[in-house]
Amino acid sequence: MKVTLGIDLGTSRCKVAFFGLDGKLLEYAFGEYPVYRPSSSYAEQNPEEWWESLCKSIREALQKSNITSTEVLAIGITGQDHGVVCLDDKGNIIRRAIIYSDRRYQPQIERLEETLRKPLEAGARRLFGPLLWMRENEPQTYKTISKVTTSRGFIGYKLTGKVIFSRRQFDEICDIAKEINEVYPLPLLGQPYGDFDIAGYVTGGAAEETGLNAGIPVIMGPWDGMCSIFAAGLLKEGIAVEIAGATDVISVSSAKFLPDITRFQHVIPAIWLTYHSLRVGMIHDWFKEKFGFSGERTTELVGPDQYSLLDAEAEVELGSRGLIFLPKFGLDLQDTISRGVFFGISLNHDRRHFYRAVLEGIAYRVREYIEELESLGIIVREVRICGGGAKSDLWNQIRADVTGKPYVKLNTVETGCLGASICAGIGVKLFNNLKEATESMVRTSKRFEPIRQNHEEYNRLYEIYREVDGRLKPVFEKLGKRST
Secondary structure, eight states, rough: OOOOEEEHHHESEEEEEEEETTTTTTEEEEEOOOOOSSSSOOOOEEEHHHHHHHHHHHHHHHHHOOGGGGEEEEEEEEESOBBBBBTTTTTOOOSSSEEEETTHHHHHHHHHHHHSOOOOHHHHHHHHHHHHHHHHHHHHHHHTEEEEEEEHHHHHHHHOOOOOEEEEHHHHHHHHHHHHHTTTTOEEEEEEEEEEEEEEEEOHHHHHSSSOOOOEEEEEEOOOOHHHHHHTTTSTTTTTEESSSSEEEEEEEEEEEOOOEEEEEEETTTTTOEEETTTTHHHHHHHHHHTTSSSSGGHTSSSTTTTHHHHHOSOOOTTTTGGGOOOOOSSSSTTSSSSOOOOOOOOOTTTHHHHHHHHHHHHHHHHHHHHHHTTOOOOEEEEESSSGGGOHHHHHHHHHHHOOOOOOEOSSSOOHHHHHHHHHHHHHSSSSSSSHHHHHHOOOEEEEOHHHHHHHHHHHHHHHHHHHHHHHHHHHHHHHGGOO
């Protein structure tokens, strides 16, 4: 049997999945780790906890399956983007990684952009910002930095022993580093790699820790959002993917290039991609944690039936008995002022209505973004749904009913792992190109068509949602930072 291993280093968990060349999920496991927040603007993680989680998960998946290490032909890695991992001259971790959701370094970025007289792309901001913050606030730590890599680059380093960096970002970042080197001396990045390149091979030490064989090729794919785009089969115009994770990512394939909207050129010729992150998925997790879905039921809710249990909580009437939820927690980079709101609370509401209102409110926010794209000429014919939130059939139907778009569930919701496996297959020539790999490995499982009556009712509620949001914006501006 020919098998590839996909690794997805997420924000809250590291997921591993073994796939056959037909895209069939053979085995899956994950391990969790925390985000450390010493201050409200900080977001850090311990890279060693990533590695421990990965090793445990791989061993667990191998133990549960009939897969032998000799059958694993290649490993693909994806995960959260831009986390900064600093290593000393012996390859040891110097401090906890500053991850993508950290906001402490905004003053340093503003000064850097003023020096360069131009705005920076997200990748450059999230690399230089943490490093410049460390230079000013942790000078002794900064002096010991020998190499810098990203979150998923660190996993590649632990597997192969090579410090590596994404080619997509490498050239731009090096050019900026040359411009500012005299003012801001910066440590060196690792070796650049392409999305389908073999970055190295599993070392003997890594093999001993993971249970894999030494010598397996390791392919460093792009970040998890792009890997999910590969795994959703966005090969032609009009197909969208919603990656319903801690960050809700929406991407649409388009034949048109529209400045400031189509962010990336697809590896498929003549196709462009929109790409936008809505930081609403973590609000779903916040509600579960803070409003009674933890504690005694934790063991139930981390099992395979967790979304069945949650769906049962939300089996109340459409519209949550008039309860409207605004998922505006100051998390969007474009809107850091607005806050979350439950509007229309009455004595007839209980936890079930609040939970369904959260599901509906997030769907309203997704609809807002889809309408923004369509107003600019982007076509959205259907949305393919993946990520943890896609496990809820109820929520998938709510999304379809709210947006008026068909939602299509993919055969595996862990598309980050599948996309990484696709990259691995291309890297070792199991497939000639992305189109061939996608046609072989991508499958859909269930389609959710908008229910006309439900969509009409959600149209009415959506207008109320928009009105509440619009009227409260001046109030949020008055409230300002006192609400953080």
